[in-house]
Amino acid sequence: xxxxxxxxxxxxxxxxxxxxxxxxxxKGHSHVYWYRQLPEEGLKFMVYLQKExxxxxxxxxxxxxSAEFPKEGPSILRIQQVVRGDSAAYFCASSxxxxxxxxxxxxxxxxxxxxxx
Amino acid sequence: TQLLEQSPQFLSIQEGENxxxxxxxxxxxxxLQWYRQEPGEGPVLLVxxxxxxxxxxxxxxxxxxGDARKDSSLHITAAQPGDTGLYLCAEREAGAAxxxxxxxxxxxxxxxx
Numbered sequence: 250x251x252x253x254x255x256x257x258x259x260x261x262x263x264x265x266x267x268x269x270x271x272x273x274x275x276k277g278h279s280h281v282y283w284y285r286q287l288p289e290e291g292l293k294f295m296v297y298l299q300k301e302x303x304x305x306x307x308x309x310x311x312x313x314x315s316a317e318f319p320k321e322g323p324s325i326l327r328i329q330q331v332v333r334g335d336s337a338a339y340f341c342a343s344s345x346x347x348x349x350x351x352x353x354x355x356x357x358x359x360x361x362x363x364x365x366x
Numbered sequence: 367t368q369l370l371e372q373s374p375q376f377l378s379i380q381e382g383e384n385x386x387x388x389x390x391x392x393x394x395x396x397x398l399q400w401y402r403q404e405p406g407e408g409p410v411l412l413v414x415x416x417x418x419x420x421x422x423x424x425x426x427x428x429x430x431x432g433d434a435r436k437d438s439s440l441h442i443t444a445a446q447p448g449d450t451g452l453y454l455c456a457e458r459e460a461g462a463a464x465x466x467x468x469x470x471x472x473x474x475x476x477x478x479x
Contacts, residue, residue, distance in 0.1 A: 253408070282466060282467075290471055290472070291370075291372075291456075291470050291471045291472045292454070292456075292467070293469070294468065297466055305466060308466075354411055355411075355465065355467065356411075357408030357409050359406070359408050360407070
C-alpha cells in the first residue's frame with residue numbers, strides 16, 4: 250500500500266511564475282491536509298480538504314494561494330505569482346474517512362521543496 | 367490559537383547519552399502527538415498521548431504527558447545516531463471540521479557516533 254505521494258519533490262520558480270504542487274493521498278483516504286514548513290521551523294497548517302470540498306482554509310494566505318481536491322485525481326496546491334517568501338517545504342497529509350470527532354492519524358508525504366529565485 | 371513551545375531548539379550529544387526534549391503550552395492540550403522528521407522527509411508519528419499523567423514507552427523512547435495536560439516530554443535512553451532528526455510536538459484540534467495539527471517549532475537532535 251503506497252504512502253502519500255507528492256510531486257514534484259523539488260520545484261524551482263522565478264518570481265512571478267506559478268507553482269503547482271500535487272498530492273496523492275493514501276489509498277482509501279478522502280481527507281487531505283496541506284502544511285507549510287519554513288526553514289528551521291515547525292509545520293503550519295494551511296488548508297483541509299475533502300473530495301470536492303474545502304473544509305477549513307483558515308491557514309491559507311488570502312491572495313495567490315488556492316487548493317483543490319477533485320473527485321478524480323490528486324489534490325493540487327496552487328501558488329500564483331510566487332515571491333521569495335513562498336520558498337518553503339510544502340507537506341501534504343492524508344487521513345481515512347471518518348465522521349465527527351473520531352481520531353484519525355494523518356500520514357505525511359515527503360514534501361515538495363519550493364525555491365523561488 | 368494555542369502556542370506550543372519546544373525546548374531546547376537544538377541538542378547535540380554523543381552516542382550512548384540520554385536526552386530529554388520538552389513541549390509546553392499556554393493552555394490545556396486536548397491531545398498531544400510527537401513526530402520525528404528526518405532531513406528531506408515528512409514527519410512520522412511516534413505517539414499520541416491523551417490522558418494527564420500518561421506515560422508511554424516506545425523502545426528507548428519514553429513519552430510523558432503532564433498531569434495538567436499543558437506539557438509533555440520525550441526522553442531517549444542511550445541515544446543512537448539513528449535517533450538524529452527533528453522532533454516535533456503537535457496538538458490535534460479535533461472537531462467537526464477535521465483534525466488539523468498545530469505544531470511546535472521543533473527540537474533538532476544530533477547524535478554523534
